[in-house]
Amino acid sequence: xxxxxxxxxxxxxxxxxxxxxxxxxxxxxxxxxxxxxxxxxxxxxxxxxxxxxxxxxxxxxxxxxxxxxxxxxxxxxxxxxxxxxxxxxxxxxxxxxxxxxxxxxxxxxxxxxxxxxxxxxxxxxxxxxxxxxxxxxxxxxxxxxxxxxxxxxxxxxxxxxxxxxxxxxxxxxxxxxxxxxxxxxxxxxxxxxxxxxxxxxxxxxxxxxxxxxxxxxxxxxxxxxxxxxxxxxxxxxxxxxxxxxxxxxxxxxxxxxxxxxxxxxxxxxxxxxxxxxxxxxxxxxxxxxxxxxxxxxxxxxxxxxxxxxxxxxxxxxxxxxxxxxxx
Numbered sequence: 001x002x003x004x005x006x007x008x009x010x011x012x013x014x015x016x017x018x019x020x021x022x023x024x025x026x027x028x029x030x031x032x033x034x035x036x037x038x039x040x041x042x043x044x045x046x047x048x049x050x051x052x053x054x055x056x057x058x059x060x061x062x063x064x065x066x067x068x069x070x071x072x073x074x075x076x077x078x079x080x081x082x083x084x085x086x087x088x089x090x091x092x093x094x095x096x097x098x099x100x101x102x103x104x105x106x107x108x109x110x111x112x113x114x115x116x117x118x119x120x121x122x123x124x125x126x127x128x129x130x131x132x133x134x135x136x137x138x139x140x141x142x143x144x145x146x147x148x149x150x151x152x153x154x155x156x157x158x159x160x161x162x163x164x165x166x167x168x169x170x171x172x173x174x175x176x177x178x179x180x181x182x183x184x185x186x187x188x189x190x191x192x193x194x195x196x197x198x199x200x201x202x203x204x205x206x207x208x209x210x211x212x213x214x215x216x217x218x219x220x221x222x223x224x225x226x227x228x229x230x231x232x233x234x235x236x237x238x239x240x241x242x243x244x245x246x247x248x249x250x251x252x253x254x255x256x257x258x259x260x261x262x263x264x265x266x267x268x269x270x271x272x273x274x275x276x277x278x279x280x281x282x283x284x285x286x287x288x289x290x291x292x293x294x295x296x297x298x299x300x301x302x303x304x305x306x307x308x309x310x311x312x313x314x315x316x317x318x319x320x321x322x323x324x325x326x327x
Contacts, residue, residue, distance in 0.1 A: 170198025
């Protein structure tokens, strides 16, 4: 539970989240479309860097040019044995509608992951809504995993693979994990799943959604819009893609679902849905660990100057090492 009535945040972070909120609101049209030109004016895109930056080199790999499906590969420049390192397949947040691996914030966070975990990071550029609705994002994710199964040996050790995602990306990796469990892959072996403040929901309004409904990044108004432009026409928020632990959720009790680390922030309106996910995984017989950061907001891990961010990185690193050691 949160230990105060408001999160303790530096003024620069408050200003940044406020500006991002205004940009998102201005870019979302009431008719269910996005003003891409406006958003892209402020979404600075960074090119890959074959020369090391902060001990990390990057390159972009095309999977399917016809649908602009590609990933940014982050590799430690200090490692002489990249092919032996774990591979973390990462999916960015943004409500399924915004941002990319080249966005400044996600280029930076994946560099941090690469250094902190001594792992190869595959940051996926999946198709965005509303131009591409469900299940395009899940299909793109699985096709990247298939690409790694066929071509990943030169990139890292895909036998030590992890799925990770934040917010909407956390939703994607859950559904991707379910699909991977059902498919025969030759080389990719998923050892664990890192779900960072995942974006789940439902028709019901939970206590945390009502209490924190003015959150600048995931308010009720914003999340309702995200779900509306993501789901098939005529669907409600109890769709299995949204309410994974609800009445329409898929039974995973018989699947070899990966061990999971769930990250929850105490001032995230989505936290009640995330805790339901945790309890659902446990009832389904799955190994899941929850790490809570009581005074943090949704997306806190994107800001390296927050005191909880290094702790978050340490917790994820410990989880990865534990899964690798156990396999």
